[in-house]
Amino acid sequence: MAVPSVAAxxxxxxxxxxxxxxxxxxxxxxxxxxxxxxxFLTYPLGLGVWLGFTDARIGRPGIFIGVENYQYLxxxxxxxxxxxxxxxxxxxxxxxxFVLGLWLALILNENLPFKSFFRAIxxxxxVVPTVLSAIAFWWIYDSQFSIxxxxxxxxxxxxxxxxxxxxxxxxxxxxxAANVWRGIPFVAITLLAGLQTIPQSLYEAATxxxxxxxxxxxxxxxxLLTPIIAITMTFSVLFTFTDFQLIYVLTRGGPVNATHxxxxxxxxxxxxxxxxxxxxxxxxxxxxxxxxxxxxSYFGLQRRKWQQGGGD
Amino acid sequence: xxxxxxxxxxxxxxxxxxxxxxxxVGSPAFAQEGLKYKPEEGAKLRLLRWSPFVKGDEDQWLAxxxxxxxxxxxxxxxxxxxxxxxxxxxxxxxxxxSGPDLMFVWFDDPHQYPDKLHDVTELGxxxxxxxxxxxxxxxxxxxxxxxxxxxxxxxxxxxIVYRESWVKEAGFSEFPKDTAGFLELCKALQAKGHPAGxxxxxxxxxxxxxxxxxLWSHGGQMVDESGxxxxxxxxxxxxxxxxxxxxxxxxxxTESWLDVNNxxxxxxxxxxxxxxxISAYNTAKxxxxxxxKLAEIAKDIRTTNLPxxxxxxxxxxxxxxTAVIFNxxxxxxxxxxxxxxxxxxxxxxxxxxxxxxxxxxxxxxxDNNPVWTADPNNAAYxxxxxTLRPNGYAGPLGYASAATMADYVLVDMFAKxxxxxxxxxxxxxxxxxxANRYYRV
Numbered sequence: 217m218a219v220p221s222v223a224a225x226x227x228x229x230x231x232x233x234x235x236x237x238x239x240x241x242x243x244x245x246x247x248x249x250x251x252x253x254x255x256f257l258t259y260p261l262g263l264g265v266w267l268g269f270t271d272a273r274i275g276r277p278g279i280f281i282g283v284e285n286y287q288y289l290x291x292x293x294x295x296x297x298x299x300x301x302x303x304x305x306x307x308x309x310x311x312x313x314f315v316l317g318l319w320l321a322l323i324l325n326e327n328l329p330f331k332s333f334f335r336a337i338x339x340x341x342x343v344v345p346t347v348l349s350a351i352a353f354w355w356i357y358d359s360q361f362s363i364x365x366x367x368x369x370x371x372x373x374x375x376x377x378x379x380x381x382x383x384x385x386x387x388x389x390x391x392x393a394a395n396v397w398r399g400i401p402f403v404a405i406t407l408l409a410g411l412q413t414i415p416q417s418l419y420e421a422a423t424x425x426x427x428x429x430x431x432x433x434x435x436x437x438x439x440l441l442t443p444i445i446a447i448t449m450t451f452s453v454l455f456t457f458t459d460f461q462l463i464y465v466l467t468r469g470g471p472v473n474a475t476h477x478x479x480x481x482x483x484x485x486x487x488x489x490x491x492x493x494x495x496x497x498x499x500x501x502x503x504x505x506x507x508x509x510x511x512x513s514y515f516g517l518q519r520r521k522w523q524q525g526g527g528d
Numbered sequence: 529x530x531x532x533x534x535x536x537x538x539x540x541x542x543x544x545x546x547x548x549x550x551x552x553v554g555s556p557a558f559a560q561e562g563l564k565y566k567p568e569e570g571a572k573l574r575l576l577r578w579s580p581f582v583k584g585d586e587d588q589w590l591a592x593x594x595x596x597x598x599x600x601x602x603x604x605x606x607x608x609x610x611x612x613x614x615x616x617x618x619x620x621x622x623x624x625x626s627g628p629d630l631m632f633v634w635f636d637d638p639h640q641y642p643d644k645l646h647d648v649t650e651l652g653x654x655x656x657x658x659x660x661x662x663x664x665x666x667x668x669x670x671x672x673x674x675x676x677x678x679x680x681x682x683x684x685x686x687x688i689v690y691r692e693s694w695v696k697e698a699g700f701s702e703f704p705k706d707t708a709g710f711l712e713l714c715k716a717l718q719a720k721g722h723p724a725g726x727x728x729x730x731x732x733x734x735x736x737x738x739x740x741x742x743l744w745s746h747g748g749q750m751v752d753e754s755g756x757x758x759x760x761x762x763x764x765x766x767x768x769x770x771x772x773x774x775x776x777x778x779x780x781x782t783e784s785w786l787d788v789n790n791x792x793x794x795x796x797x798x799x800x801x802x803x804x805x806i807s808a809y810n811t812a813k814x815x816x817x818x819x820x821k822l823a824e825i826a827k828d829i830r831t832t833n834l835p836x837x838x839x840x841x842x843x844x845x846x847x848x849x850t851a852v853i854f855n856x857x858x859x860x861x862x863x864x865x866x867x868x869x870x871x872x873x874x875x876x877x878x879x880x881x882x883x884x885x886x887x888x889x890x891x892x893x894x895d896n897n898p899v900w901t902a903d904p905n906n907a908a909y910x911x912x913x914x915t916l917r918p919n920g921y922a923g924p925l926g927y928a929s930a931a932t933m934a935d936y937v938l939v940d941m942f943a944k945x946x947x948x949x950x951x952x953x954x955x956x957x958x959x960x961x962x963a964n965r966y967y968r969v
Binding site for chain 2: 273274275276288292293294357358359360361376377379380381382383384387467468469470471472473483484485487488489490491492
């Protein structure tokens with residue numbers, strides 16, 4: 217029996233071997249995405265972290281100064297005020313957005329007349345550009361021309377205009393309210409989408425078992441909605457934590473820095489003030505908070521018990 | 529690059545350039561003697577300027593630009609941004625190395641990135657020698673180490689704008705010229721229900737103008753001549769004390785005011801006295817035919833310079849805008865030709881006239897523009913370039929002065945003290961600490 221000659225079979229070229237390799241092909245398909253991530257995410261992030269360790273200014277690369285920027289920020293009252301403001305803003309606004317958004321989603325999930333119309337209306341604050349809604353709130357909160365003050369005065373509930381943006385406490389509450397108004401639609405519509413994926417048969421079965429409306433919500437709706445809630449709230453927290461436009465238009469961080477968020481302070485010092493290094497350091501200081509929010513959501517999503525409505 | 533009229537004629541002798549050449553020769557602006565820049569072949573320019581507060585300013589700038597395009601064939605696209613957004617846009621353009629070829633920037637922006645700006649010393653010196661010299665204040669903003677890194681374009685003056693009838697009703701036959709009398713007037717106005725209002729909020733222009741006047745008029749200064757922070761001083765405490773007294777006479781809410789609030793409240797008849805550019809008066813004057821209320825206000829408005837404090841002389845900040853050419857432009861000659869054209873007479877005269885008192889000349893030869901006598905209310909703004917004091921006084925302009933002002937160090941110092949969030953001493957020490965950070969102690 218003749219043994220086939222090995223030499224008779226041409227050895228596949230490197231190119232054809234690569235083209236036939238599933239691994240290589242997969243790697244090749246991933247390359248554009250990896251390049252995009254590298255250019256638009258990793259590089260800016262890395263540059264930001266590096267700048268935080270330099271005394272870079274606008275127009276000047278700067279030199280490495282170690283943790284000097286962070287040391288200064290550690291002793292800077294305005295920075296800590298911005299951290300406090302950011303946390304207060306994020307926590308308050310996120311909780312309010314969640315509660316009101318969930319409530320709206322539950323209502324819109326009912327068989328209401330003109331359901332589509334109401335859903336479209338709910339989306340409006342989300343559709344309006346942030347700057348425009350900020351300008352609208354600017355008028356609502358104006359110290360002289362506030363329509364809210366005017367209405368309350370007309371109703372005899374107050375006898376003088378409310379200093380919405382001039383008093384630090386009022387200013388904080390006002391910007392939080394504006395953020396809540398703007399963010400509710402995102403939460404409401406996303407949760408509504410989640411609600412609609414819950415099979416009706418589960419509610420029917422639970423109803424046959426004699427479950428009350430609260431029990432339906434607690435033991436059917438909430439467990440099945442939890443993964444959506446986790447994702448929605450992760451995004452909501454991230455958007456709120458990094459908010460910039462509302463503050464920039466409404467107060468520019470005033471009065472006396474009472475509404476400065478870390479993002480606005482970073483911009484003020486890094487871009488307007490030209491202190492790129494310090495601005496970058498403030499922005500980098502946001503990362504641990506953002507990571508914590510992401511990790512909380514990530515690990516939350518992994519918990520099967522949690523997804524199924526159980527506790528830890 | 530210099531080129532003479534002979535060069536122009538020689539260049540335009542070619543058939544291909546015939547049409548362009550005839551426009552050069554025929555243009556009165558380009559028929560004059562002096563420095564000439566030959567725009568690069570096929571040059572197009574993009575200018576980013578601030579949105580106008582007085583419409584005539586923009587209209588005339590565009591008309592002058594059109595004249596330039598007709599004379600040179602160089603197209604110029606003029607974009608505009610809200611004036612407060614110019615500073616970050618310019619900073620990003622300088623840092624990234626991409627964006628508009630020319631830009632109108634504010635205050636000490638050119639000192640933040642002088643290496644990114646085209647050297648226009650030749651043009652600056654030429655214009656200065658031809659038009660009676662530059663006013664010193666605006667020139668300081670545009671020059672660094674003896675070189676022009678931009679051309680001082682205009683000063684936006686800031687003056688007291690008040691209702692004459694209300695001041696008289698408050699018992700004052702004329703507007704007080706000193707800070708003590710001014711405080712008494714504000715008290716009287718408040719008692720009559722026509723309070724004053726000056727912003728303690730993060731208003732880039734109004735907030736800084738007011739805060740610097742408060743400090744300087746009492747002899748205080750952020751830094752001394754060597755750039756050493758000197759805000760912690762008895763003079764600063766006096767300024768804060770005065771601000772606290774004045775604040776008690778204000779309409780509520782000034783802590784939140786940005787740059788437009790005072791105009792709006794004044795034109796709505798809520799206020800008796802503000803400090804502002806000519807724009808508030810202009811708005812009333814322009815719209816008086818459509819709005820009887822504005823007609824009444826326009827008739828009653830008077831302007832005057834801010835009162836003189838214990839320091840004994842007028843000391844005010846004012847907004848200065850500088851025209852800069854970024855290094856990255858592929859058409860520096862076209863850009864320089866454009867700026868030269870816009871600064872030359874009659875373009876500059878027309879622009880100052882059309883700006884109706886909003887843009888004050890930086891070249892002394894234009895001091896006698898008829899606009900300053902056309903309306904008595906314009907007079908308070910006429911000498912803005914001649915009398916201004918640059919921020920960062922008494923130290924040099926640079927990164928530190930720019931950052932200190934951008935971070936509202938002075939504005940917040942006064943706001944903290946007047947609103948009772950800190951004692952005057954605490955507010956002053958906080959300001960000192962923040963200023964030291966920028967001046968790197």
